[in-house]
Amino acid sequence: MPTPFPSPDGRLCGTALLRHTPPDDAPHFDWLVVLDGRVPAEEDRSVPCMRLRRRLDLAESGMDLHAESLPPHRGLYLALAAPRSLSGGRGLVEPIRRGEVLAVRPGQDGCTIDLRWRETRDGEGVLPETDMRVRLDGRPSDRISEIRIRVERVRSDAQGSDMPGSELGGSRR
Numbered sequence: 001m002p003t004p005f006p007s008p009d010g011r012l013c014g015t016a017l018l019r020h021t022p023p024d025d026a027p028h029f030d031w032l033v034v035l036d037g038r039v040p041a042e043e044d045r046s047v048p049c050m051r052l053r054r055r056l057d058l059a060e061s062g063m064d065l066h067a068e069s070l071p072p073h074r075g076l077y078l079a080l081a082a083p084r085s086l087s088g089g090r091g092l093v094e095p096i097r098r099g100e101v102l103a104v105r106p107g108q109d110g111c112t113i114d115l116r117w118r119e120t121r122d123g124e125g126v127l128p129e130t131d132m133r134v135r136l137d138g139r140p141s142d143r144i145s146e147i148r149i150r151v152e153r154v155r156s157d158a159q160g161s162d163m164p165g166s167e168l169g170g171s172r173r
Helices: 075-079
Strands: 015-021 028-033 045-052 064-074 092-106 110-117 120-122 125-127 130-137 146-156
Touching (some): 028 064, 028 092, 045 075, 064 075
Antiparallel strands (some): 015 092, 045 064, 092 110, 110 130, 130 146
């Protein structure tokens, strides 16, 4: 049975994509996703995080992305609204996109996650609200380093959606 993930306080959300530019390595994307249904406190280091070389929010149906599991991140990164320098000279993180986790379906070797990326502006225009279903082969943890992400379905605001909790004619957050 899917578990809904509301965003009750309007600040924190269930998923966020950040661009991380380290001083001594190539830029990459950090994908944070709440899998247990609770909204973490800003200082709570419990948010699963994965490093990606490509933007998940722009992936198309049928794409496979490879991710590296990172240690859990603080809840404050889910609500990051402006670029932030990291302590210890670890570089800069910039918020790219945020959204909600609509459902998580655990599986034997991973899980399936239904996401809703919020409408946002980027350097090239407006990205519409987008619903996405992804399958993780593996779960983010300190013990698993590589995770395969399979994008199973993508629907933008203009296309409509048939995913749980994604009635586009209903109320918006």
